[in-house]
Amino acid sequence: MSPVFSHGDLRLYLLNLLDEGPRHGYDIMQALSDRTGGTYTPSAGTVYPRLAKLEEEGLVTKTVDGRKTVYAITEAGHAEVLARAGDLQGIEASLTDSVRLIADEVRGSVREAMKSLRADLAAASREERTSATDAPTADDPRTRSREQVHRAEAAVNEFRARVRGDIRSHVARGGDLAATVIDELTQELDRISRDLIRTLRR
Incomplete structure (x- = not known):
């Protein structure tokens, strides 16, 4: 089966999702599934380590809201999304091609x-x-x-x-x-x- 995200693209796409607004982990996984037409449903073992890495880089923050952990983008994260707008357009085009190929x-x-x-x-x-x-x-x-x-x-x-x-x-x-x-x-x-x-x- 053809891969949906190329190497490194998921990291940027996660930032892009959080740039739209704060989300908890399950919401992020559901958004990825929705945006890819159901062709990609990531596991918690895929998403959370990347979120932790983004947090280490100062691009994402997390807060605990009851039983949920909510992730939000930082100014540095927002700046990276803006700087890589062209890359995001390429990722969106690749997602469309991947869905069609699958x-x-x-x-x-x-x-x-x-x-x-x-x-x-x-x-x-x-x-x-x-x-x-x-x-x-x-x-x-x-x-x-x-x-x-x-x-x-x-x-x-x-x-x-x-x-x-x-x-x-x-x-x-x-x-x-x-x-x-x-x-x-x-x-x-x-x-x-x-x-x-x-x-x-x-």
Whole structure:
């Protein structure tokens, strides 16, 4: 999966978020997820050490508000944001490209899974027709057909498990799952179902 932030960009982007106003840690992580369209959801182990480093550099301060720690930018931090406005524009452009690239990768994975499923179902259908033609007795075609039904079910279940795992892993890594990707998946599954029905009715 392509990285969302290049080296050093997250530090500047955190400063930029705090330049908009004080935030507590969870709010910062949520803002990063929102700004990247859900393609990047950082962990506390990623964000807090960087905030601590910014505090050491005198660019950020923190105060405890009840159970929350609120971070705010300092004048020095604000000055760095202003001085690096051009860099921030580049980061925003890179984020847009990264989101688009990640979405393309997910769509590609779904397409490959669809191709694999179509091939498996087509092979099962061909073997079913061959078995019915070569069957020496009346009972044998039904037995072989039941075997092919089990193969088809296994192929569908394998596909379901693979796609489910890929999608869940993608989202768990902070990836965006666009509605268009699921729409495409649904359309492909409907198309496969129609093709299979037509094949079985021949």
